[in-house]
Structures are given as structure tokens and as C-alpha cells.
Amino acid sequence: MLVERPLTNLAPASQQPSDAFKLTNEQGFEWSLSFLTPTIYKITVVGPNHPLPQQSNVHWSNKPLAVSAKVDTGAQKATLSVDGLAHEVTVQFDDTPIVEIHETVEGSNDKVRIFGDNPHKSYCYSETGVTRYTRFNNQNLHIGMGEKAAPLDLTHRSFCISGSDSASYDAYRTDPLYKHTPFLMSLPKPFDADGEPQPLTSVVGIYSASNSDANWDVGRFIDEPWGMFKKYAQHYGGLEEYIILGEQAQQVVTQFSDLVGRPLLVPRDWLGYLASGMGLGESDVPIAQELLSGFPGTCKQHDIPCSAIHLSSGYTVDGEGNRLVFTMNTRRYPDFAELVKTFHKAGIRVTPNIKPYVAQAHPHYQKLYDAGALFTDPNNGNKPVVTRIWSSGIGCTALGSWVDLTSKAGREWWRQGALELCKLGVDSLWNDNNEFLLFDDAFICKNELDGDAKVDGNRTGKPTPVGALGRMTNTELMARESHQALVTQHPDRRPFVLTRSANVGTQKWAASTWSGDNRTSWHNLRGSIAMGLNAQMSLMQSYGNDIGGFAGPLPSPELFVRWIQSGITQPRFCIHSFKPCKEDPTGVKLNNLPWMYPEVVDIIRTTIKRRYELLPFINNLNWRSHLAAEPMNTWLGWNEFAADPNVYSREVLEGFDYWIGHGQLLVAGAYHENELTRRVYLPAAGKEDTKVYYDTHSPFKVYKSGQWVENVSTPLSHFAVFAREGTVVPVGLGKVTITQNEGPATITCSGTKILTEQEGGQCVYDDWRGIEVFPSPVDAKSPSEYTYSWIEDDGVSAKPAVAEFKVDISSSQDEVSVKASATKSDFKPLWGNTLWVILPRADTRKVQGASKTMLYKGQTAYAITVSGL
Structure with missing residues (x-):
């Protein structure tokens, strides 16, 4: 006791x-x-x-x-x-x-x-x-x-501050999950x-x-x-x-x-659709490399833009089914480096899965054992700790040991293994299964810390019980070594480490995380919203979840669509799963893929392309996170909206609506089966708030702040999004785009040039920019003036040159004035100095001083010139 x-x-x-x-x-x-x-x-x-x-x-x-x-x-x-x-x-x-x-x-x-x-x-x-x-x-x-189960409000609840391999968790009940915050x-x-x-x-x-x-x-x-x-x-x-x-x-x-520390700046490519290769990557017949090599072509066939592929640990599996980190199954992957180049030509980045434990079957197990790179048990003669770890497949365990990354030998081994992967051309490292959930606090770690991990001489340097040091010190060190391997191999590029587990210190090294191995259900989709909001408000600001669910059954077509619709408005948009329950005609096991349901593929394609259109907006929010720790998504009562008493109602607090870009776009998704209409609350920033909200899918509907809106339309084809008056949304092309004609944005980590559509590839140059503008409405008695600014860069460089743009908006009953300027122009965007202004669809006003017009999604867009470029 x-x-x-x-x-x-x-x-x-x-x-x-x-x-x-x-x-x-x-x-x-x-x-x-x-x-x-x-x-x-x-x-x-x-x-x-x-x-x-x-x-x-x-x-x-x-x-x-x-x-x-x-x-x-x-x-x-x-x-x-x-x-x-x-x-x-x-x-x-x-x-x-x-x-x-x-x-x-x-x-x-x-x-x-x-x-x-x-x-x-x-x-x-x-x-x-x-x-x-x-x-x-x-x-x-x-x-x-950090990452805690729904609902959003933590009041009258208790939590374990630890990390666990919480596979197939319940998004409303399971605690702890993967993070320590x-x-x-x-x-x-x-x-x-x-x-x-x-x-x-x-x-x-x-x-x-x-x-x-x-x-x-x-x-x-x-x-x-x-x-x-x-x-x-x-x-x-x-x-x-x-x-x-x-x-x-x-x-x-x-x-x-x-x-x-501020959240790290996420490379632009990791803001697009991130795919999973798990079902393909585990295949022996046909071999995984053959199947994965065809993935870019399948994306092109279905006209689905894709920015990155996650290679799960199937590439490390030996003939007995053991997952042996930093080894290569050369039968499945006869030329891993060439596979990476295949993806790179299509503009698809690659991140392989790595896990910080070694099965006893690992060829380096004895080497690590002899070097003192494993945790030891003081109650068993200080012998290395041997435990059961996930190794031989989902639901199976095998004997092995966690690598003690507080030991110099453990870190050196990990750093070298990570570096060898980087030399194969991969763009990122995916740190997985890194909770270090050793079951006895008395197990000993070496505590041989150095560099950025060392605090001072009084607190480090001698073997320490893992409970006293904290298991997730190892999680942080794993992220540090993966980060340093990327920096060593690609010093001019923005390093990107994805981590499943994390303590607060991990964010210095890992730019992104996700909610772990969730389970397919409407219930868990709903719970993921609050999980993501609390995580982002705790500095995990590049956060998302496995779209469609990692474990459990395949999502129904409706559930899959709704999860994707929600996912494109979150910082990390990744469709990833292990779904050994559906096979294509060749007998290959499939996981969640955008085209797996022909009856809804058109909706999914349009939704994913909308994510790419929003990339300039999302990239700017990524910058705001990095510069000022502003979450991309926040609950409806964030900051000035805290004065609205209605945001504390149970319906709002336990609901699923949130901001993307604080006070700009209010996302109201459909999270129940057959939910074709919604009741939505539009928060007010104080009693004197006179701003209106535009229903972006119902062009003639404009609503005052501080009211509930009934029967908001949410057909399967789209979710509801309300734009608050004064909002400006920079938009681009609905494709994977290249931000430079030459330079690091055109050449990948494998040295491969990205191919454009004109060259037979799948990418296009980022040579068009629009802004969706939501000014004071036509009937406003006193139209307001608004200013918005955003940042653009090449999305790749470790120390990027940037361009900063500002637009000033005013309006009358007859026209809208939009004046754009470059307040900083170290980066030269490919779209030059022409900016296309897109008003709400029902707005028939013209844009003052526009030089030309074009048809954009069935409505008129107006070209203005950006001064200062």
C-alpha cells in the first residue's frame, strides 16, 4: 500500500x-x-x-x-x-x-x-x-x-500518465493510451x-x-x-x-x-494523403516489392493523388515470421533501394517502420547482449530482461529483449541501423512500438546519457531503475537517434520522424505522431475527435488517426467515406490499417485503400483532392504551429469564443465539431450511420459579435453568430463546413505539386528526379494559387475590413527561404476589394504574382480591379496582382 x-x-x-x-x-x-x-x-x-x-x-x-x-x-x-x-x-x-x-x-x-x-x-x-x-x-x-480518451472534458476523470501498446483500444474508455503528457x-x-x-x-x-x-x-x-x-x-x-x-x-x-520547445516544422509532402503498404508489404506471392512497385500506377489509374507510403515491418520478417529490425527480407524485397526510387519518381515519399526490440532470433541479439545494450534484471543476477514482444505477426508474441537506448552501445547500434536505412534513400523514419512497457520498475537501464539528453552531472551517469528514470526516456532517445540519422544523411532537408509513443521531450526530435492502433467502428471514429483536440492542445500538433481503423473489420463504404471526410481537415491525413479480411482477385490481402469500394470511389477521390487544394492553407497552419504553437484544430470555445456560454453545453462539449484554423473554418462532420442532416452551433466571440457564417455547401445560406442551425445538410457526398466572415483560405491544385522548377523540391532523398505529368509521372508544378474569400455579406449595414497573411516555402529545406503574403479585404454592396502584397519574398513561388480570388458561390459581386476572370468549379474567379514580387 x-x-x-x-x-x-x-x-x-x-x-x-x-x-x-x-x-x-x-x-x-x-x-x-x-x-x-x-x-x-x-x-x-x-x-x-x-x-x-x-x-x-x-x-x-x-x-x-x-x-x-x-x-x-x-x-x-x-x-x-x-x-x-x-x-x-x-x-x-x-x-x-x-x-x-x-x-x-x-x-x-x-x-x-x-x-x-x-x-x-x-x-x-x-x-x-x-x-x-x-x-x-x-x-x-x-x-x-495529450492523448486521452474521449470526451474532451477531463473533469471528474482519472488517468494513468504512462504509455501502453493499446492495440484495438476503445476511444472512450481505454487508459492509458500511447503517450506520456x-x-x-x-x-x-x-x-x-x-x-x-x-x-x-x-x-x-x-x-x-x-x-x-x-x-x-x-x-x-x-x-x-x-x-x-x-x-x-x-x-x-x-x-x-x-x-x-x-x-x-x-x-x-x-x-x-x-x-x-515549439512543434517541429513538418515537410509539406507529409501534409498530403499518406498511404499504407502493410497489406501489400506482407506478401510472399506475389512478392511484396512487385506489388508495391505497382502502387503508384494504381493511384494514377484511379486519379488519386498520394504523397507518401508507409512500409510496415514486413520488409524485416524472416522465414519464421520474426520481425527483425534493421534486417532485410531480400526474397520479398530483392532491391529495396530500387523500390524507393520507383515511389520517388511518382512523387511518393517513403517511410519504413522500425521497432526498438530484438527477438532472440535476431542476428545481432548476442552482440547487443554482450555489449550491455539490453535492460537487466537485478532480481535475476543482472541478466538481460527477456520478455514477450509482438514479433511473429498480429496476435502472436515471441521471446526477445528491448534495446536499452540509455546505453551508449544501444544508441550506437540504433543510430547505425537507422543511418543504413537512410542510405537506401528513405525520406523518413517511422518509430513504432516504442512504449518500452517493461513490466517491472526495478529493471535497470544504463543511464549513459550524453549531448542533448543529458541534464547535468548530478542526475545522470549511473545505472538506474527504469521506473525512476522513466520508460519513455528511451522513447525520446529513439526519436533523437532517428532524427540525427536523417540529418546526417540529408543535412539540407527537413527531417521527419513519425513516432507512435512520446513523452514531452520526444517532440524535439519527432515532428508527427498518431493515435496508434485504433479499431474500426463509428464509436471510435467519434471518440477520435476529442482525442485529437486534446493532443493538439498539448503540443502534439501534427496528429491524426488511422483512417478507417487499423484493427477490426473493414469499414463499411459509408463509414470509410465519413472517416476520410473528417481526416482531410486534420493535421495528419493517413489511411493506414492491417485488414487481413479482404482479397483482390489475385488473392493478395488488402488493407484500407481509397479505391476498395467502387460505389464511393468518386466521393473519396473528390475528398482527397480537396485536401490537396487546401495544402497552401494547411501548410500555413503548419507554420503557425511551428512559430507560435497554435494547433491546427481546436474546440469551438478556443480563445475569444470562451466567452460564449453555449460552447460549454453538453451537446457541444461531447459533440464532434471543431475549428480548422482558429476562427476560420468550422468543420461539422457526420459521425453516425445514415446521418444526412446535422444540428450545428456557430459560436460567438462575445455579445457584440456581428460576424456571420457561410455554409460553404449551401450557397444562399448565411447565419449569425451565436445560434444553433437545424437541418444542416450532410449527404454522403460531403460533410458540412462553415466559413466565418473574414476568413481567407489559400488554395492550390488538387494534385501532388512540386514547389520549384529545380532544387531540393524536385530531387528526392534517393537522388531521383520527380517526374511531372508531362514526363509521364503523376505530379504537377505548384503554379496556380487562389484564395477563397468570405467578406462581409451583401446586406451588411456596416461592412468590415479584414486582413489575412500566410507563408509559403519550398516545403523541403531544413532552413527554408520563405515568402509572406498579405491580403486586405473590404466590401460594399456592389463589389469586393482585395489588395494583395508580398511582405517578404525570399522564396519565389511558381505561381508568380497572379492570385485568383474566389467569392462565396452565391455572391454575385465583382472583385474590384480584377485583370481577368476564369471559371473555377462552376463559378467566376477574379485575377489580381500581388505587389512586391
Whole structure:
């Protein structure tokens, strides 16, 4: 049984440094509060057998601000201040330490507590770990924690902060899933417990910087004598916690990224349709390479643009069915490098699957064993840990060992194996099955860390129980070595590592992730929406799920269409599965493929092409994520829409609608069988919001903000999308496009030139650009003026030149004025200086000063000239 002991009898240190307020006790524990900025606070607790967590997640290098403490010795209370502090921060220390943060309510002198430690039981320690109790406001909305099961609101729920190989999980019930993200945000609502309006106060985020497993309870656990509380129980080590304040949730997320790093910039090609080769890649008759070589031609035959192929681990399978990482089944793949070139000619990038364990049948197993590159068991003579791992096929296990990537030998072996794959011309590395779910915390890892993984000499360097270090330190190191292999082989190109599992530190190396091995069902499609929103709001901003479901039965044609429709509006659009239940006429097992249902292939083709049309818009959102940590998808109450009380209704919070591009496009998909109409809420940004929403599929329908819309049409042919007034959507061609006439965008990692359609290939040059513009409507009494900007680059380079464009929009009853300029032009887009303006379909106004027109999807588009190019 876990025994918790409250941290008590603390007193101010006799010699307080100027950069922190510290309390100590006779047991040898030290509690400390420092201010990294006026809105980022750091709390640490260290003591006997409770060192600070060993981690490289936080990379903050600036010195803390100088702290002034006004101590009331009688009340045993300190009031702290630093330059720029807008909140009242106090520390009570007559019992356990109690931090409270108050802010002044706008328009009054009233102060409200926005954060507080739980009285009498705020900080507790166990034999190995620490538990935090903070006040719980059950009226607040709680979001974040990375990848957690639906619904969106985490209130009154509890979670395991760990990673597991959660194959075929339930998107509403399974916990944990694949990620380790101890980051929680508490968002106030614009009304009190009685439903009366109240001013919004600051959003509060809490991040606990440890890779150790933990449990987060968000008001589910009740122990009446101690009041209402949230509980964070970290299994090992002392506490390193960051409290982050922001007027809106985005400010908290951006500051979180200041601590741990911005999301990496995803190469443009990985924003298109990403295909799966698993069913083809496992084939022996015909051989996999023969089948996969025909994939680009099949895409061309069905007129389906495709940007990348995932080569599952079938290329490593030996004659006994064992998956042996970094080996090659030369019977299935007689010339792997030539296969890569075949894909590259078609403009399809390649990412092979790699797994961080070795079966005992692996030719390097004994070498790794002898080098000390495997985890060891102190209860079994320090022999390497042998466990059962997925190796011989779905549902089968084989004996083997996880590679200890905290060991120098393990990292060197992994780095070399990854580099050899890169030398074959692959564009990316796909880190899979990397949860390192060793079943005993006492197993030992070498902890021989170096470079970016090393924190300091006091926290690294000697063998450590894997529970204390944190299993996912290995996940991070695996991503680092894969990243470095790509950088070594292709130094001028933007590295792209895809990872299934992740701790917070992994995002420094892996640009993208996904929701793991989901299961086909309408239920799981619905649950995936909330999973993706919480993940993106926790800095996993290139996130998606396996379209159509990885495990389980094949999706029905309707379910497949609806999943694809949802997928094209998410950061990562990948149709991937293992579906050994449908065969083509040759007897080859197939997985989810866009053309597998002829009766709906036209809808799917149109939908995927719409993804490619949206790539300039999505690429700009990718840039916004990288520069400012802005998620591509957010819930309907994000930022200024938090003031709308209706977004907190159960129907919205447990619904499935979201923004793509905050405040721009509202996506309202169909997530139930035979759902041909929808009820949709259009949020308002405050009481004075007069903006309208355009139903992009019903050209004569325009709606005011802050209302429910009934009977929104969602036929199988399309989902519903509402464009908020002022929205501008840059669009391109519905094909795989090449952004340069020459240079890195035309030559792949194998040195192969991408072939255009004119050369018999499947790609075209990115030589046309439009903007879909949604101005004030014709009948607006006071038309508003709007400005929008976006970024373009070659999508490939590690240090890209960029072009930045701005459009200014105004309107009258007769015409719309759109003025475009290049505010930065280091990158020269192939579309030159001609920009085509596309108004809503029912809008018959002309564009002022247009030089020419063209027919675009049955409506008139107007050409304007971009100045400054």
C-alpha cells in the first residue's frame, strides 16, 4: 500500500537566494518557488531519496527573476513579488506549504483565487515518489494531458500518465493510451454554479516535468475531510512543476512550448494523403516489392493523388515470421533501394517502420547482449530482461529483449541501423512500438546519457531503475537517434520522424505522431475527435488517426467515406490499417485503400483532392504551429469564443465539431450511420459579435453568430463546413505539386528526379494559387475590413527561404476589394504574382480591379496582382 506523508514543519531558509523563495524542514526536504517569467512559476520539492526528476524535456535557459518576499512571521505567510507581476502570489507555511494565486476581476477591485494548493495536504511524499494536491474547481473545464480518451472534458476523470501498446483500444474508455503528457489546463467558464454570468479569469496550466509514470485525478477521487482537490501522484523522484498563466488557453500553450520547445516544422509532402503498404508489404506471392512497385500506377489509374507510403515491418520478417529490425527480407524485397526510387519518381515519399526490440532470433541479439545494450534484471543476477514482444505477426508474441537506448552501445547500434536505412534513400523514419512497457520498475537501464539528453552531472551517469528514470526516456532517445540519422544523411532537408509513443521531450526530435492502433467502428471514429483536440492542445500538433481503423473489420463504404471526410481537415491525413479480411482477385490481402469500394470511389477521390487544394492553407497552419504553437484544430470555445456560454453545453462539449484554423473554418462532420442532416452551433466571440457564417455547401445560406442551425445538410457526398466572415483560405491544385522548377523540391532523398505529368509521372508544378474569400455579406449595414497573411516555402529545406503574403479585404454592396502584397519574398513561388480570388458561390459581386476572370468549379474567379514580387 502506498503511504503518503504530508510535507510539514517547513520554515523559510535562513539564507534565501534572490532567485527563489525556499522553505526547508528538519527531515531534509526543500520546497522552492521561483518565477521564470511573471506568468510561469516553477515549484520544486527535493529531499532524501527524492531527487529532482531526471529529464531533458524542459530547455529553459534564462535565469529566474529576482524574488522579493514580504514575510509575516506571526501568520507564517509570505507575499512574493517580481518585476512585472500582475497577480498576487502568497505562500502559507504554518502547515504544509500552500501557494495561492489571486487576480483582480476586471472592472472591480474584487480578487479571485485562480490557483491554490489544497489546505493541510498540499505536498506529500511516499517512499519513492511525491503527490500533489491542488484545489479543484468543478465548474471549470479541464483539457490537455495529450492523448486521452474521449470526451474532451477531463473533469471528474482519472488517468494513468504512462504509455501502453493499446492495440484495438476503445476511444472512450481505454487508459492509458500511447503517450506520456503530464500537462493539464483549467479553463474558467463565463457563468457560475447557478448559471449566472461572471467575468472570465485566467487559464491555468500545470506541467510536471518528469518521465516517471504517474496518475492524474481531476476531481474524481473524493476524500471529504480534505475538501475538493485534484491529485497528481508521481511514482518516483521529487517534484519539478510549472504553473503557467494566460488570459486565454492559447497563451498557456504557447508558454508551455517556451519551456519544452515549439512543434517541429513538418515537410509539406507529409501534409498530403499518406498511404499504407502493410497489406501489400506482407506478401510472399506475389512478392511484396512487385506489388508495391505497382502502387503508384494504381493511384494514377484511379486519379488519386498520394504523397507518401508507409512500409510496415514486413520488409524485416524472416522465414519464421520474426520481425527483425534493421534486417532485410531480400526474397520479398530483392532491391529495396530500387523500390524507393520507383515511389520517388511518382512523387511518393517513403517511410519504413522500425521497432526498438530484438527477438532472440535476431542476428545481432548476442552482440547487443554482450555489449550491455539490453535492460537487466537485478532480481535475476543482472541478466538481460527477456520478455514477450509482438514479433511473429498480429496476435502472436515471441521471446526477445528491448534495446536499452540509455546505453551508449544501444544508441550506437540504433543510430547505425537507422543511418543504413537512410542510405537506401528513405525520406523518413517511422518509430513504432516504442512504449518500452517493461513490466517491472526495478529493471535497470544504463543511464549513459550524453549531448542533448543529458541534464547535468548530478542526475545522470549511473545505472538506474527504469521506473525512476522513466520508460519513455528511451522513447525520446529513439526519436533523437532517428532524427540525427536523417540529418546526417540529408543535412539540407527537413527531417521527419513519425513516432507512435512520446513523452514531452520526444517532440524535439519527432515532428508527427498518431493515435496508434485504433479499431474500426463509428464509436471510435467519434471518440477520435476529442482525442485529437486534446493532443493538439498539448503540443502534439501534427496528429491524426488511422483512417478507417487499423484493427477490426473493414469499414463499411459509408463509414470509410465519413472517416476520410473528417481526416482531410486534420493535421495528419493517413489511411493506414492491417485488414487481413479482404482479397483482390489475385488473392493478395488488402488493407484500407481509397479505391476498395467502387460505389464511393468518386466521393473519396473528390475528398482527397480537396485536401490537396487546401495544402497552401494547411501548410500555413503548419507554420503557425511551428512559430507560435497554435494547433491546427481546436474546440469551438478556443480563445475569444470562451466567452460564449453555449460552447460549454453538453451537446457541444461531447459533440464532434471543431475549428480548422482558429476562427476560420468550422468543420461539422457526420459521425453516425445514415446521418444526412446535422444540428450545428456557430459560436460567438462575445455579445457584440456581428460576424456571420457561410455554409460553404449551401450557397444562399448565411447565419449569425451565436445560434444553433437545424437541418444542416450532410449527404454522403460531403460533410458540412462553415466559413466565418473574414476568413481567407489559400488554395492550390488538387494534385501532388512540386514547389520549384529545380532544387531540393524536385530531387528526392534517393537522388531521383520527380517526374511531372508531362514526363509521364503523376505530379504537377505548384503554379496556380487562389484564395477563397468570405467578406462581409451583401446586406451588411456596416461592412468590415479584414486582413489575412500566410507563408509559403519550398516545403523541403531544413532552413527554408520563405515568402509572406498579405491580403486586405473590404466590401460594399456592389463589389469586393482585395489588395494583395508580398511582405517578404525570399522564396519565389511558381505561381508568380497572379492570385485568383474566389467569392462565396452565391455572391454575385465583382472583385474590384480584377485583370481577368476564369471559371473555377462552376463559378467566376477574379485575377489580381500581388505587389512586391
